[in-house]
Amino acid sequence: xxxxxxxxxxxxxxxxxxxxxxxxxxxxxxxxxxxxxxxxxxxxxxxxxxxxxxxxxxxxxxxxxxxxxxxxxxxxxxxxxxxxxxxxxxxxxxxxxxxxxxxxxxxxxxxxxxxxxxxxxxxxxxxxxxxxxxxxxxxxxxxxxxxxxxxxxxxxxxxxxxxxxxxxxxxxxxxxxxxxxxxxxxxxxxxxxxxxxxxxxxxxxxxxxxxxxxxxxxxxxxxxxxxxxxxxxxxxxxxxxxxxxxxxxxxxxxxxxxxxxxxxxxxxxxxxxxxxxxxxxxxxxxxxxxxxxxxxxxxxxxxxxxxxxxxxxxxxxxxxxxxx
Amino acid sequence: xxxxxxxxxxxxxxxxxxxxxxxxxxxxxxxxxxxxxxxxxxxxxxxxxxxxxxxxxxxxxxxxxxxxxxxxxxxxxxxxxxxxxxxxxxxxxxxxxxxxxxxxxxxxxxxxxxxxxxxxxxxxxxxxxxxxxxxxxxxxxxxxxxxxxxxxxxxxxxxxxxxxxxxxxxxxxxxxxxxxxxxxxxxxxxxxxxxxxxxxxxxxxxxxxxxxxxxxxxxxxxxxxxxxxxxxxxxxxxxxxxxxxxxxxxxxxxxxxxxxxxxxxxxxxxxxxxxxxxxxxxxxxxxxxxxxxxxxxxxxxxxxxxxxxxxxxxxxxxxxxxxx
Numbered sequence: 294x295x296x297x298x299x300x301x302x303x304x305x306x307x308x309x310x311x312x313x314x315x316x317x318x319x320x321x322x323x324x325x326x327x328x329x330x331x332x333x334x335x336x337x338x339x340x341x342x343x344x345x346x347x348x349x350x351x352x353x354x355x356x357x358x359x360x361x362x363x364x365x366x367x368x369x370x371x372x373x374x375x376x377x378x379x380x381x382x383x384x385x386x387x388x389x390x391x392x393x394x395x396x397x398x399x400x401x402x403x404x405x406x407x408x409x410x411x412x413x414x415x416x417x418x419x420x421x422x423x424x425x426x427x428x429x430x431x432x433x434x435x436x437x438x439x440x441x442x443x444x445x446x447x448x449x450x451x452x453x454x455x456x457x458x459x460x461x462x463x464x465x466x467x468x469x470x471x472x473x474x475x476x477x478x479x480x481x482x483x484x485x486x487x488x489x490x491x492x493x494x495x496x497x498x499x500x501x502x503x504x505x506x507x508x509x510x511x512x513x514x515x516x517x518x519x520x521x522x523x524x525x526x527x528x529x530x531x532x533x534x535x536x537x538x539x540x541x542x543x544x545x546x547x548x549x550x551x552x553x554x555x556x557x558x559x560x561x562x563x564x565x566x567x568x569x570x571x572x573x574x575x576x577x578x579x580x581x582x583x584x585x586x587x588x589x590x591x592x593x594x595x596x597x598x599x600x601x602x603x604x605x606x607x608x609x610x611x612x613x614x615x616x617x
Numbered sequence: 618x619x620x621x622x623x624x625x626x627x628x629x630x631x632x633x634x635x636x637x638x639x640x641x642x643x644x645x646x647x648x649x650x651x652x653x654x655x656x657x658x659x660x661x662x663x664x665x666x667x668x669x670x671x672x673x674x675x676x677x678x679x680x681x682x683x684x685x686x687x688x689x690x691x692x693x694x695x696x697x698x699x700x701x702x703x704x705x706x707x708x709x710x711x712x713x714x715x716x717x718x719x720x721x722x723x724x725x726x727x728x729x730x731x732x733x734x735x736x737x738x739x740x741x742x743x744x745x746x747x748x749x750x751x752x753x754x755x756x757x758x759x760x761x762x763x764x765x766x767x768x769x770x771x772x773x774x775x776x777x778x779x780x781x782x783x784x785x786x787x788x789x790x791x792x793x794x795x796x797x798x799x800x801x802x803x804x805x806x807x808x809x810x811x812x813x814x815x816x817x818x819x820x821x822x823x824x825x826x827x828x829x830x831x832x833x834x835x836x837x838x839x840x841x842x843x844x845x846x847x848x849x850x851x852x853x854x855x856x857x858x859x860x861x862x863x864x865x866x867x868x869x870x871x872x873x874x875x876x877x878x879x880x881x882x883x884x885x886x887x888x889x890x891x892x893x894x895x896x897x898x899x900x901x902x903x904x905x906x907x908x909x910x911x912x913x914x915x916x917x918x919x920x921x922x923x924x925x926x927x928x929x930x931x932x933x934x935x936x937x938x939x940x941x
Contacts, residue, residue: 305752442630493825500821502837503837508843514826514827518842519839520840533845538844538845
């Protein structure tokens with residue numbers, strides 16, 4: 294059986310993603326061409342508002358592979374200066390909504406993707422420009438609530454200005470986890486109940502615009518994510534183990550991540566990367582369960598290698614919300 | 618208006634509790650005698666299995682004030698050696714179920730209260746004796762699940778042996794928070810929605826035997842408690858503030874605590890104490906909301922003094938689950 298770890302050096306993330314599907318219980322042939330999944334006017338450049346991490350560049354590369362021009366709008370303080378230099382780009386600061394609209398219209402962008410890690414700013418930290426000030430009532434309302442509420446508000450602002458906001462996974466489905474097992478390790482029957490319980494818990498919390506991740510072990514909920522993020526959640530498990538506050542054998546417990554129910558999936562999809570694996574391994578977990586097609590996988594090849602090395606499973610589960 | 622902080626030094630916690638009720642929207646006169654709330658054969662000694670913290674001694678004192686004999690069963694490693702010496706007591710180790718039953722029967726105890734802080738042990742850490750081994754199938758099943766599930770299992774073991782397990786708040790209602798404001802600071806209208814949202818979130822998570830506490834600020838859920846406990850939850854808020862991960866003005870955010878819905882309230886009621894106030898103040902919160910009559914208040918006088926000093930509110934809210 295071909296294995297992801299056997300991939301030649303220099304393979305693109307896209308190749309790994311397709312390989313990962315070999316383990317999935319589907320009939321997708323390896324070399325199926327990737328279709329542009331949404332009805333996108335490919336003759337207009339794609340505008341990517343990019344925050345932290347490597348995912349924005351994976352999205353850009355995927356669009357470019359499909360023959361589309363890309364213009365990056367890196368957020369000052371969040372996007373990586375050295376990586377963004379390889380793309381056509383304009384720096385913007387948080388709150389420079391007017392500057393962004395002006396530049397994006399001038400570049401001929403109609404479709405906009407927001408992608409990458411961003412710690413929620415204070416409304417007072419924004420460097421407001423005139424275009425933003427014009428939208429203040431909506432912006433202030435958007436800041437009162439959860440992240441999904443905030444991002445929906447930003448999307449509404451963009452749409453008022455004539456843009457169309459689309460999801461990173463719509464532009465580049467290959468950056469999301471497939472349904473099935475990634476890597477060599479499969480989840481055992483012992484963790485099935487924990488995975489189900491985790492997804493049910495996250496679904497129950499969705500109405501509160503919170504909770505994209507939790508750790509379950511032996512039918513017991515050990516940790517639930519809110520504003521701290523998944524890294525801190527995993528570090529907490531490691532710390533509780535070290536302090537004897539949780540007393541689990543090594544290799545017990547599952548990190549479960551899922552998008553919020555009825556969430557606008559154009560932004561803020563849950564994501565995992567090699568760093569998630571390393572932290573989950575330090576927390577002594579057995580593996581990670583995500584929703585296939587609705588979870589961004591950053592650097593999938595490195596992620597699968599790290600999981601195989603740690604003896605951890607990573608599994609994409611069927612999406613209960615997917616259209617039948 | 619009489620204030621709790623004005624109480625003479627040496628006032629008992631009971632006195633403070635009654636004072637606190639002055640602020641509550643009820644007609645309870647200050648000097649209402651405290652009735653024994655459940656039909657307890659007061660001629661048999663009350664057995665108290667006591668873990669960490671000061672609450673077990675408040676419960677013991679309340680029973681003694683009502684003229685009842687008390688026998689303490691301090692858990693080795695958890696209960697405070699110096700404090701327990703003032704009471705009739707027998708040390709037991711975790712897992713010495715047989716020893717406990719023998720001693721409690723010999724003392725003539727029929728009613729048993731389990732109270733105090735206990736970090737969930739590993740089943741492998743128990744020092745099993747013969748009486749425990751006889752109950753292993755039930756014990757093993759009890760360990761697979763949340764804390765409430767575990768404690769229900771322990772209660773069933775005790776009941777099989779002829780004991781009656783009662784709640785600390787049934788023996789000593791004065792150790793629970795009243796309905797109404799404790800201390801000088803009242804919650805403003807601005808936090809009402811956050812308090813409601815917090816209680817609704819905790820209720821939604823109850824089915825998963827998790828979540829007795831959460832922190833909400835400006836309609837956003839900042840942190841949810843699972844195995845780490847309330848202290849760690851509050852420290853996390855302080856750390857996120859320090860790291861700039863949450864950007865709130867000082868004095869924003871509410872800690873909300875509630876018992877799980879349909880939980881067996883004979884054990885594991887949420888509790889707060891002066892330490893909770895100190896940590897919530899360091900986390901920069903505006904106050905704490907609990908369920909009146911269903912939250913244990915450790916050292917109420919010190920708690921109210923700490924809250925007044927920090928300018929924080931502590932409010933007992935109406936219990937949605939209380940019998941009408």
